[in-house]
Amino acid sequence: MSIDNKQRTNTELHEIATQIRRDIIRALLPAKSGHSGGPLGSTDILSVLYFGGILRHDPTNWQWADRDRFVLSAGHMCPVLYAILANAGYFDREELLTLRKLGSRLQGHPGFDMKLPGIETSTGSLGHGISIAVGMAISDKLVDRNSRRVVTLTGDGELQEGSCWEAAMSAAHFGLDNFCWIIDNNDCQIDGRVKDIMSVYPLADKCQAFGFDTIVIDGHNYDEIYMAFNKFIANHTNKTGKPTCIIAKTFMGKGVSFMHDRYEWHGKPPSAEQAEKALGELV
Amino acid sequence: MNFQNLGSKPTRHGFGQGLLTLGERHSNVVAIGADVTGSVMTSVFKEKFPDRFFSVGVAEQNATTVATGLALSGKIPFFSSYGAFAALRNADQIRISMCYNEANVKIGGSHSGVTVGPDGATHQVLEDIAFLRALPHLMLVAPCDYEETRKATILVGETFGPAYIRFGRDNQTMFTTENTPFALGKMPVFREGTDIALIACGVMVWEALLAAEELHKRHGISARVLNGAWIKPIDEEAIVSAARDCGAIVTAEEHQVHGGLGSAVAEVVVKNHPVPMEFVGMPDRFGESGEPRELLEHFGLTWHSIYASALTAIARRDKQYSDAIRKVKDISRFSE
Numbered sequence: 001m002s003i004d005n006k007q008r009t010n011t012e013l014h015e016i017a018t019q020i021r022r023d024i025i026r027a028l029l030p031a032k033s034g035h036s037g038g039p040l041g042s043t044d045i046l047s048v049l050y051f052g053g054i055l056r057h058d059p060t061n062w063q064w065a066d067r068d069r070f071v072l073s074a075g076h077m078c079p080v081l082y083a084i085l086a087n088a089g090y091f092d093r094e095e096l097l098t099l100r101k102l103g104s105r106l107q108g109h110p111g112f113d114m115k116l117p118g119i120e121t122s123t124g125s126l127g128h129g130i131s132i133a134v135g136m137a138i139s140d141k142l143v144d145r146n147s148r149r150v151v152t153l154t155g156d157g158e159l160q161e162g163s164c165w166e167a168a169m170s171a172a173h174f175g176l177d178n179f180c181w182i183i184d185n186n187d188c189q190i191d192g193r194v195k196d197i198m199s200v201y202p203l204a205d206k207c208q209a210f211g212f213d214t215i216v217i218d219g220h221n222y223d224e225i226y227m228a229f230n231k232f233i234a235n236h237t238n239k240t241g242k243p244t245c246i247i248a249k250t251f252m253g254k255g256v257s258f259m260h261d262r263y264e265w266h267g268k269p270p271s272a273e274q275a276e277k278a279l280g281e282l283v
Numbered sequence: 284m285n286f287q288n289l290g291s292k293p294t295r296h297g298f299g300q301g302l303l304t305l306g307e308r309h310s311n312v313v314a315i316g317a318d319v320t321g322s323v324m325t326s327v328f329k330e331k332f333p334d335r336f337f338s339v340g341v342a343e344q345n346a347t348t349v350a351t352g353l354a355l356s357g358k359i360p361f362f363s364s365y366g367a368f369a370a371l372r373n374a375d376q377i378r379i380s381m382c383y384n385e386a387n388v389k390i391g392g393s394h395s396g397v398t399v400g401p402d403g404a405t406h407q408v409l410e411d412i413a414f415l416r417a418l419p420h421l422m423l424v425a426p427c428d429y430e431e432t433r434k435a436t437i438l439v440g441e442t443f444g445p446a447y448i449r450f451g452r453d454n455q456t457m458f459t460t461e462n463t464p465f466a467l468g469k470m471p472v473f474r475e476g477t478d479i480a481l482i483a484c485g486v487m488v489w490e491a492l493l494a495a496e497e498l499h500k501r502h503g504i505s506a507r508v509l510n511g512a513w514i515k516p517i518d519e520e521a522i523v524s525a526a527r528d529c530g531a532i533v534t535a536e537e538h539q540v541h542g543g544l545g546s547a548v549a550e551v552v553v554k555n556h557p558v559p560m561e562f563v564g565m566p567d568r569f570g571e572s573g574e575p576r577e578l579l580e581h582f583g584l585t586w587h588s589i590y591a592s593a594l595t596a597i598a599r600r601d602k603q604y605s606d607a608i609r610k611v612k613d614i615s616r617f618s619e
Contacts, residue, residue: 111383112383112384112385113383113384113385120355121351121352121355121380121384122379122380122383122384124379125375125376125379125380127344128348128351128375128376128379128380131344131345131347131348131349131351131352131376131380132348132349132351132352132355132380133352134345134348134349134352135348135349135350135351135352135353135354135355135356135360136352136353136355136356137352138337138349138352138353139352139353139356139357139358140356142334142337143311143313143334143335143353143356143358144356162344163342163344163345163348163376166339166340166342166344166345167345167348167349169340169342169345170339170340170342170345170349173340174337
């Protein structure tokens, strides 16, 4: 799959997202550990980001100085990022099968030291990535004064880490309209429902109150995803001085019936049988 | 080397001055403030380079990771706060975002040790070295006076990689000059000697020099004093030479005796050339309110303790030596 950074039709996006989801399953099977649910749930929004002409990037010259940057704050969701990067041409798709193996560039949580193309920073301790992304956006907007953008994705359970709100506060304080915060709102975390473990709700009100231009969307609806990203780009282009927050309502395990909306699939890989069943559904 | 008391100034002023020099030399040096910029001296940078200063409020975790984002964008960010919050409140961020990324972030850990004074135990960080020196990639330096803190700030600013500079709040005797040797990872000899080695960092280096002088005056003991400012990387060669030449070592630091400079030195000594060691530092307890000098005396962090520990270490060494001689004599008698 080559990448041409243009808007795509819903059919094209569905095809891309399906391939990404298949690769997530393929990577997790030999890994024998890792996270299935979150990656499958955030595949649609990240497919639009990387393949739909939103993120300005170049897989053949990934350290291109004018690129936009994406930081996966929810580092445990890296199987989706690895699958996207491989399909975009950052590295060979077969390398996905080395996920979590000794010596692999595909660490269990993204490791910057492994120098995997497309990985901007290590993440994995929740709440770090969003702050790092704020630092990057400060560098772009207030120090270098260029036109680059920074997008980060956090989970919703991740928001129980207080430092996320330190980051949110600072994004608004510095008027970072070049900063977009996606919240993958599947209401699932390892121990159960986010609302039961420690509620982060009302989420949209919080983000709005923290100074974000906040949009709540169906995270599996390509039209809504496009609408939200376009709002971010407009905020940046029009220099509104407001960061954008996209709350994407998603389902954990989207696309695989037996994982659908089940928090039990937060942190486990499919067995051989389950993988076969999942791949049978992902067509 | 001959050192003289050149008056006193807080080491944090040296940090501020060094940062200012870096700001003038390098346009990509930026500073992050966490509300105490006046007391940790990032304020001087803020005044001179307002466009390169970012205040994130009382949020040290965010400060550390925002600094990481700036570093990953080619900047050289300096974040400074009280060591209690700039080394431990943000420990996870230092470990993963700063060090695992090998991000070019510099932290100025001010208000270290009991010399913070009246603020009391919460603000007297005594455990930072123990944590920081365990981190891969991190450079860790605890300079001894104003001038050395200034030099250390400039040196780490111009050396790629994550770094932590440990300094203090209170007035501190100045005795090093522009010409005093200071190089990354080096433990320079501040006073030659062969009977005992005193290895100290921070405010305890001056105390070690005083102790060496007293040992000489009262007992004719020749004490070698090493400036252990560089805790990581550590100068193994200088430590092993000290162990070989002197046969006994005393370490001194304004930090817990567990996990600090003394432990770092002991690791090298035990592996290469075991000799008796004594440790001067905080004896596994928290600090309390008081005046800086009063607290140093209260907790035994002065030349007196170094002096007494030196005599103990020497006695232990000599006892080992005489025991060994006795053993050799016994063996030779037996073989006759």
